[in-house]
Amino acid sequence: MSDIATTIAVKLIQRASVTPDDNGCQNYIESLLAPLGFVRTCVDTGGITNSIYMRPGELNGTLAFAGHTDVVPTGPEEQWEHAPFSADIVDGILHGRGAQDMKGAVACWIAAVAHLCSEYTPMPTIQLLITSDEEGDSIDGTIRMVEYMQANNSLPDAVIVGEPSCSKNVGDTIRRGRRGVVQVRASFLGKQGHSAYPQDADNAIHRAAPALTRIAAIDWGEAADGFPATSCQITNLNGGTGASNVIPGVCEAFIDIRYNPGNDFDEIKAVIEAACADCETNLAFDHVATAFSTPDGPFLDQVCASIKRVTGIDTLRDTGGGTSDGRFLAAAGVPVAELGTTNSTIHQVGEQVAVRELEILTRIYSDIIENMRFKA
Numbered sequence: 001m002s003d004i005a006t007t008i009a010v011k012l013i014q015r016a017s018v019t020p021d022d023n024g025c026q027n028y029i030e031s032l033l034a035p036l037g038f039v040r041t042c043v044d045t046g047g048i049t050n051s052i053y054m055r056p057g058e059l060n061g062t063l064a065f066a067g068h069t070d071v072v073p074t075g076p077e078e079q080w081e082h083a084p085f086s087a088d089i090v091d092g093i094l095h096g097r098g099a100q101d102m103k104g105a106v107a108c109w110i111a112a113v114a115h116l117c118s119e120y121t122p123m124p125t126i127q128l129l130i131t132s133d134e135e136g137d138s139i140d141g142t143i144r145m146v147e148y149m150q151a152n153n154s155l156p157d158a159v160i161v162g163e164p165s166c167s168k169n170v171g172d173t174i175r176r177g178r179r180g181v182v183q184v185r186a187s188f189l190g191k192q193g194h195s196a197y198p199q200d201a202d203n204a205i206h207r208a209a210p211a212l213t214r215i216a217a218i219d220w221g222e223a224a225d226g227f228p229a230t231s232c233q234i235t236n237l238n239g240g241t242g243a244s245n246v247i248p249g250v251c252e253a254f255i256d257i258r259y260n261p262g263n264d265f266d267e268i269k270a271v272i273e274a275a276c277a278d279c280e281t282n283l284a285f286d287h288v289a290t291a292f293s294t295p296d297g298p299f300l301d302q303v304c305a306s307i308k309r310v311t312g313i314d315t316l317r318d319t320g321g322g323t324s325d326g327r328f329l330a331a332a333g334v335p336v337a338e339l340g341t342t343n344s345t346i347h348q349v350g351e352q353v354a355v356r357e358l359e360i361l362t363r364i365y366s367d368i369i370e371n372m373r374f375k376a
């Protein structure tokens with residue numbers, strides 16, 4: 001089954017699918033899955049290719065795999081030792097854009113299902129939720145499939161997201177949550193004037209300084225649920241005209257907040273607004289990503305048990321890293337674990353993955369599918 005994973009990964013990498021272009025990857029996946037009993041539902045939205053592939057199971061419950069066929073741009077192609085869409089295999093290393101993020105993992109999941117089908121192994125219902133809009137805006141990708149499944153009452157009982165979660169060895173790390181992100185553009189308003197006539201002006205920097213001091217001093221609470229404490233960083237501050245004798249009428253700040261599931265967007269917004277309440281301020285909030293956390297329990301335990309059986313590794317259940325599409329599924333109440341290849345070369349020139357990693361990941365996925373049990 002491992003040869004199959006590598007073969008599929010090669011075919012996917014050779015389809016140059018720079019975000020948000022799927023470039024035929026999801027049709028190719030359908031050609032692999034249809035003979036195994038999967039039915040594809042296209043949820044294309046806004047020019048984005050989204051596919052739900054579903055195979056009814058013999059066992060209770062639905063286990064989903066979420067992934068993406070789009071990849072980030074190559075950067076300067078001449079710097080690649082192996083052309084980014086060549087999918088060359090040299091000395092056991094598969095080279096190409098998407099090898100780790102995340103065509104390798106998509107290929108492993110398909111190979112695992114194909115293997116289990118060929119053995120007539122009973123499985124839960126299996127879904128593959130594949131988008132071409134993960135590396136881009138993520139506006140019309142996984143979220144649209146989640147909406148479709150909510151409307152059709154077909155949400156899975158749990159999902160494995162194939163993002164490259166591992167650091168040194170396949171299976172050493174899964175992600176069970178991610179911090180949320182809120183960004184705030186704050187404009188503090190005063191009245192411009194001559195510095196010799198302060199009675200006729202209102203200094204916007206003097207307005208901003210105490211408000212920003214209050215924001216920097218906000219107590220967001222402790223580390224929670226395996227996450228570090230919420231971090232609020234003022235990352236940009238601009239005020240003044242450049243002239244030394246002009247009292248500025250406006251001062252602008254940019255605030256970047258990484259929050260743990262102990263906080264939420266409405267609370268963050270209210271606290272920031274309160275800190276700015278005593279001056280005229282325009283606050284533009286952007287809730288870039290919602291925090292999510294899958295609690296320890298049967299699902300994560302079963303995933304880690306599969307990794308242990310295949311590799312002998314005791315897996316770290318991590319909450320680090322940036323955002324992922326897992327947040328959309330978690331927001332719908334689906335337990336999420338991110339488990340993919342190592343992430344040593346993701347988004348880099350010369351992205352690559354060891355064929356051996358694909359072999360191991362396929363065996364882990366296969367063990368997860370074979371042994372995952374959901375309550376009736």
Ligand SMILES: [Zn+2]
Nearest residue numbers: 101102134163
């Ligand atoms: Zn990815």
